[in-house]
Amino acid sequence: xxxxxxFLIRAALAGLxxxxxxxxxxxxxxxxxxxxxxxxxxxxxxxGVALSLAFQLPILGGVLICCLAMAAAVTALSGRGHGxxxxxxxxxxxxxxxxLVAVSMIPGARVDLSAYLFGxxxxxxxxxxxxxxxxxAVVLVLLWWRWSALLTTTLNGDLARASGIDPEREQRIxxxxxxxxxxxxxxxxxxxxxxxxxxxxxxxxxxxARTPERMALxxxxxxxxxxxxxxxxxWMADTPAGPTIVATAAALFALSASAAGLHRSRRAxxxxxxx
Amino acid sequence: MTLVSIAGLDVALDGRPVLTxxxxxxxxxxxxxxxxxxxxxxxxxxxxxxxxxxxxxxxIWRKPGLxxxxxxxxxxxxxxxPLTVGRFLSLPVRFSRFETRAALEQAGAGLLFDRxxxxxxxxxxxxxxxxxxxxxxxELLILDEATQGLDQPGSAAFYRQIETIRDExxxxxxxxxxxxxxxxxxxxxxxxxxxxxxxxxxxxxxSSAPEYRALFGSGTQGALALYRHDxxxxxxxxxxxxxxxxxxxxxxxx
Numbered sequence: 228x229x230x231x232x233x234f235l236i237r238a239a240l241a242g243l244x245x246x247x248x249x250x251x252x253x254x255x256x257x258x259x260x261x262x263x264x265x266x267x268x269x270x271x272x273x274x275g276v277a278l279s280l281a282f283q284l285p286i287l288g289g290v291l292i293c294c295l296a297m298a299a300a301v302t303a304l305s306g307r308g309h310g311x312x313x314x315x316x317x318x319x320x321x322x323x324x325x326x327l328v329a330v331s332m333i334p335g336a337r338v339d340l341s342a343y344l345f346g347x348x349x350x351x352x353x354x355x356x357x358x359x360x361x362x363x364a365v366v367l368v369l370l371w372w373r374w375s376a377l378l379t380t381t382l383n384g385d386l387a388r389a390s391g392i393d394p395e396r397e398q399r400i401x402x403x404x405x406x407x408x409x410x411x412x413x414x415x416x417x418x419x420x421x422x423x424x425x426x427x428x429x430x431x432x433x434x435x436a437r438t439p440e441r442m443a444l445x446x447x448x449x450x451x452x453x454x455x456x457x458x459x460x461x462w463m464a465d466t467p468a469g470p471t472i473v474a475t476a477a478a479l480f481a482l483s484a485s486a487a488g489l490h491r492s493r494r495a496x497x498x499x500x501x502x
Numbered sequence: 503m504t505l506v507s508i509a510g511l512d513v514a515l516d517g518r519p520v521l522t523x524x525x526x527x528x529x530x531x532x533x534x535x536x537x538x539x540x541x542x543x544x545x546x547x548x549x550x551x552x553x554x555x556x557x558x559x560x561x562i563w564r565k566p567g568l569x570x571x572x573x574x575x576x577x578x579x580x581x582x583x584p585l586t587v588g589r590f591l592s593l594p595v596r597f598s599r600f601e602t603r604a605a606l607e608q609a610g611a612g613l614l615f616d617r618x619x620x621x622x623x624x625x626x627x628x629x630x631x632x633x634x635x636x637x638x639x640x641e642l643l644i645l646d647e648a649t650q651g652l653d654q655p656g657s658a659a660f661y662r663q664i665e666t667i668r669d670e671x672x673x674x675x676x677x678x679x680x681x682x683x684x685x686x687x688x689x690x691x692x693x694x695x696x697x698x699x700x701x702x703x704x705x706x707x708x709s710s711a712p713e714y715r716a717l718f719g720s721g722t723q724g725a726l727a728l729y730r731h732d733x734x735x736x737x738x739x740x741x742x743x744x745x746x747x748x749x750x751x752x753x754x755x756x
Contacts (some may be wrong), residue, residue: 258583375594382577382585382593388554389572389644390594436584437618 231356234349235462241351241359242454242472245412246424248363250446251370252404253425254432254439258381259401262426263312264301267319268402269409269421271297273326276343276413280333287358287410294406297322323418346417346469348458355414362411366404373400378439415454416469423473424450431480434487449479503530505568505642505674506551511560513546520546522698524560530641533668533675535685537708538695539717544678545575547695548646551676568642571635571673573628575646579619587614587622591634601637609633610663625652628660636667643667645677654684661688682709682718 231237256265271293279289297318304314330338342350351359370377377397380387384394405425412421428450429442436442457472464471508526512519521543528534528551536544549555550562552572579585591602606612611629614622622630628648635643645664649657665688668675679685692708694700700713708714 258580260580260582375596379594381583382579382590383574385549385552385554385574386572386577387594388549389552389570390638392594430582433582433584437586438584438589440589442584 231353234351235458237351237353237356238348238468239455239458241348241356241415242458242468243451244356244359244363245408245415246428246450246454247447248366249408249412249421249424250428250432250450251443252366252401252408253427253429253450254443254446255370255377255381255401256405256425257429257433258439261401261405262422263315263319264298265405265422265425267301267315267322268294268297268405269418270319270326271322272409272413272421273343273418274322274329275326275410276418277326277329277333280330280338286413287362290410290413291406293322294409295403298402298406326418342417343413344417344419345467346413346415346420348415348468348472351414359411359414362407366407369400369404373397377401416472420469420473423476427473427476427480428453431476431483434483434490449483450476453479503565504528505530505565507561507563508547508550509561509563511547511550511562512558513543513550513555514558515546519558520697521550524695524699526551526693526699528642528674528676530674531668531672532690533665533677533688534691534693535689535705536676536678536693536695537682537685537714537718538700542696544695545646548644548676548678551642551644565641569638569640571638571640571643573631573635573643573645573648575648575650575678577627577631581620585619587611587617587619587630590619590630591637593634595638597637602633605633605637606630608636608667624650625656628652632663636671639671640673643673643675645675645679647678647680649679649684658684661685664688 231240256262272290275290275293276286277289278284278293279286282289301314301318304318305311327340330340330343339347376387376392377400379390379392380394380397387394387397408425409418409421412424416424428446431449432442432445436445453476454472457475458468460466460475461468461471504527506526506528508524511521511524511526513521524543524547526547536547538544546555550557551564552570553562553564587606588599588602591597591605597605603612603615606615606629609629609632611626611633614626614630619627619630628650632645632648643664649660652660661684664675664677667673677685677689687705689705691702692705693702694708694711694714694717696717700717701708701711703711
């Protein structure tokens with residue numbers, strides 16, 4: 228008997244692993260205004276699932292391929308007369324639609340679609356856990372290694388160039404990290420809610436951070452807390468785990484936003500009475 | 503020693519030719535200013551020097567391992583990104599607190615260390631950008647319209663500071679500016695650009711060149727002379743600048 232024999236422990240570890248990797252990456256998604264890009268990449272994952280099932284590939288491989296192909300397609304299409312939000316919207320929804328159609332066409336296998344759309348964290352096995360923590364570790368190591376270069380690129384491409392950094396390369400690294408997070412997060416929150424795990428903890432951390440590093444750490448803490456708390460709430464209230472985790476993160480965001488608002492208005496009031 | 507050498511450079515952006523047949527060189531320790539009307543390719547030439555532009559034709563040679571300090575025209579810091587001045591200075595290379603504070607002092611922005619980048623005024627922002635560029639101990643300092651948002655005495659002081667920095671560190675300086683007379687007074691060499699190199703040489707030579715006058719009119723020349731003879735910046739000369747500047751801008755716009 229080991230600790231990992233309990234499905235609840237496995238679920239908790241899976242949620243924690245995804246949250247810890249997604250939150251710092253999510254900061255870049257927020258800073259670089261890539262929220263739609265994250266959505267498009269995540270939605271492409273369902274196409275990857277269909278591909279994997281059809282060719283009997285590991286899900287991770289199929290999803291990675293589709294996410295990266297989606298990123299390449301979006302990059303190739305952008306700057307050709309359509310707004311980038313339009314292109315991303317078209318890409319995200321078509322990928323989802325084609326993915327759903329493709330999954331339905333797979334002969335024989337009766338696929339539980341909702342497990343891929345909304346996650347199935349309670350069914351996480353030891354193998355899944357290894358994939359989640361392995362993938363998450365790769366993402367964190369990538370971010371750690373490229374942190375300064377990524378930040379400089381985020382500020383200004385030419386500033387990065389002048390320091391000998393290739394901004395396009397950094398963008399590719401981010402895209403790869405994003406695809407990897409999506410691939411490992413499917414099991415936990417599903418295709419439709421992955422972007423939430425990227426964005427919400429980062430957004431909730433923003434008012435309390437003065438440096439990018441602080442924001443990333445805080446986001447990881449908020450994301451980890453939300454996944455553990457959400458899992459517990461879903462257990463108690465018998466609600467679907469993935470959406471409950473995201474709902475918990477959203478509640479934390481609401482708390483953070485109102486605390487920041489309160490702080491601001493206090494400061495403003497002080498400023499008025501003092502002046 | 504030559505730091506950057508460009509020969510026969512053609513650059514097209516979105517299929518539109520921006521630079522054609524540009525030859526350009528900059529050597530250690532010299533201050534070179536690019537002037538030219540809007541859309542004349544000044545920023546594109548600078549970005550070519552940095553390596554951010556793919557040339558359609560021509561050669562760009564940079565001294566191997568050249569250290570560049572770059573002060574961009576504007577830098578937008580997204581409000582979602584929390585960034586103190588101190589942290590910004592250590593991007594991408596980490597410097598000690600001592601070094602970053604010293605660089606801020608040198609750029610005339612000593613008190614800003616703990617401030618958020620998004621809270622800075624235009625002038626403070628430019629000084630912080632300059633401090634960051636200086637931290638890299640550049641052999642070539644590149645300033646693209648670095649005095650945007652500064653008033654005229656402010657930008658004159660800024661350029662005097664650039665001169666001082668050049669004298670202290672021996673770095674070459676390449677800059678772009680609209681404020682012709684102020685910038686030219688501080689330059690060793692001026693390159694007048696309008697899609698191609700119209701003329702180049704000492705400030706006196708360029709400001710009297712017919713190609714330059716065709717672009718900017720002759721209004722700036724008097725102010726240039728005034729400025730060069732009066733570095734102390736008395737009120738009278740400041741007044742002379744203003745008149746001259748209005749004049750030159752009016753001509754350039756037409």
